[in-house]
Amino acid sequence: MLLTIRDLSKSFPGTKALDSVDFDLAAGEVHALLGENGAGKSTLIKCLTGAYRRDEGDIRLDGEPISPGSTAEAQSLGIGTVYQEVNLLDNLTVAKNLTFGREPRRFGLIDGRAQRAEARRMLEGYGLDIDVGRDLGSYSVAIRQIVAIARAVELSGKILILDEPTASLDAAETRMLFDVVRGLRDRGLGIVFVSHFLDQVFELTDRVTVLRNGAKIVTEKTAELDRVALIRHMLGRELEEVEAEQGADHTRSEARRTVVDFKGYGRDGLVDPFDLTVREGEVIGLAGLLGSGRTETAELMFGIRAAQRGEAKVDGEPVSLTSPREAIAAGFGFAPEERKTDGIVADLSVRENIILALQARRGWAKPVPRAEQARLAETYIKRLDIRTSDAEKAVGELSGGNQQKVVLARWLAMNPRFLILDEPTRGVDVGAHAEILRLIGEITEGGMSVLVISSELDELVAASDRIIVVRDRAHVAELSGVEITSGAIVTAIAAPDAGKVA
Amino acid sequence: MRPNPRLYPLLATIAIFFTAYLLCWLQFPFMLSTRVVGNLLTDNAYLGIVAVGMTVVILSGGIDLSVGSVIAFSGVFIAVMLRDTGLHPIIVFALLLVVTTAFGAVMGAIIHGLAMPAFIVTLAGMFLARGAAYMLTIDSVPIDHAFFEALQDSHWRMPGGGRFTLIGALMLLAIAGGALVAHRTRFGASVFAIGGGPDTARLMGVEVGRTTIGIYAFSGLMAGLSGIVFAIYTGSGYPLATVGTELTAIAAVVIGGTLLTGGAGYVVGTLFGVLTMGLIQTYIVFDGTLSSWWTKIVIGVLLLCFILLQKSLLRIATPVRASSEG
Structure with missing residues (x-):
């Protein structure tokens, strides 16, 4: 094994971000690291790159125990990282970015010609034909990403961690990046691939490790894993338990007065047009994986992003929802996912x-x-x-x-009529968790309608009268009444061509 | 091959300078004499030198408001030291440069250590240096020293009768030295990196603290050198001199094509920025009927044009690709 991690633990005040996690990485493999927000992926990576100090556990590289204290130290040990947001400087040339800190010098001055030659050498084998004398910022994100990889490989050379590298790339660019990654794998690098695009995980990786709530759930060969099983690992629901699940009173929402009605509502590149009827006193759950379009749906409804097509009616009257101001005037409320940055004013x-x-x-x-x-x-x-x-x-x-x-x-x-809660229980301890769910039930008693977005299936099953399943930026299924079980949700998320469940 | 977009502001600056020179020459053919060129260099020498330091500061995304006061302090320091002590001017110069460099370094250390905006820290520096100048004297102190007169008079007579003075040569040397520091050293690369984004720079291995101190120390050194040149130029030290020179220097840097937000620009552009501003002044002198405030109006218009140019260039240079979040 190139890298072995045993019993890695890391705590922050109030939460245990990593709990005795094991992880192995072989030379010449692409190993996917999966998990929802807060599962511990980024904490694990930060322990590896020296951004965090681990509390406990053992990290070995080539059999030698290591304990990186800074990004630079991790780099010199052989561990390089490329983030979604390219961590290079757009205002410097490609050559300067590639050779930064190791510029070839002559008589104490940087030798520009040697610098460009060195940069061209570093880019060999990546299939890029670019002018290294131009500013990095004048190239596309994909090329910048590959330049960042080239720099990381040059500086480290053993392990490459790719943290959501494809999040802002289109299909062709992703393919280009994958070719590069495969090339590096064949050269014998160990590659950790973090992504929430399951298709890409199946296409590119050799093994998969799933984390959930700071614990390692499973490590398996990608080829031996099917989608449903993988999603179940990520969302944390075993089918056996599901049958025993006691849901909310799922039958009560039939034939109530319609409060808000969305028809063909959508925006290109954000969410495909969807229909949604919100009835009085109803709790609607929005289920889906990270990045599937669930938060985007909420943003569209609340006017944070304006819809390009479709119409919204409140009490049968068409309303315009192009800004949060208008949405608030229409009686909407929205508690966003990032509580610390968007929700509260801490001071x-x-x-x-x-x-x-x-x-x-x-x-x-x-x-x-x-x-x-x-x-x-x-x-x-x-x-x-x-x-x-x-x-x-x-x-x-x-x-x-x-x-x-x-x-x-x-x-x-x-006193809104329609309240949207994005991940209301994220980062909340178990006691408060149950209380917030109870509160959601309570406020709907008074006739308020609530839409809850959550990665936790049991929470959705327990709280919702109806569940909308989102996948690939489209609403793909609607479950109501007795259909609401974790199993049904997982199936709907996984099924590549699941239609509307009747 | 299409020129690199990063060169556009520099090319624009150079083009504007030569176009303006051409227009001046068409109206007053004498403008192209070596006398005018020599005076252009001599009259703007102190501004050019201080603008080199300012260029490096602005490239890093910072600002140094103290330099005008530091120049005034330098003049007073030199004049008072030469009047009251028997020290040789060379020793006084060396002492002065140590003082101004240390002054800049301390400001840099405060900016980095306390994570304070450069604007505020150097504003404090501006008042401090001006106050220190007043503490030495409140009068204009003439400098009487044989060596000083030799410095004032040292020049090379160019063909056509123009004088290529020592201080003009010093400015060109400062530009060349500044260009080497900014574009050909690792320190310079770090300056650009910090201007591009301090957090990313840190991730790429830049020692932000040391570099920040170095940047403001360099600006202090250049301000001290500019003070020496200004003292040679005027032959006196006066605590009220060069009020607002820091702003003129900033204008020269921006007209020279350096991005005010940092991370992009060329030191040689600053030379053309300074010369363009000097040229406007020269034209007004030649014309004789225009008031001197026209200089300010033209500089204001030029500055606005350059800000607009940079904004539009940024638009062109940034690849059009809406990155959708995941």
């Missing part, structure tokens, strides 16, 4: 965060009276059981679950 107090959206709707000229603010904050702190010493504490000091509740409270204070 503001619990009270200020709760009244934020309400105040925005009233306009700044009409401040919400202080007494009213305090009353609202008190109400929601009690109702949602937000654990905070008082309403004036900065939200950033609360735990993840309580932050999520504050975001929820903000939207509840608006």
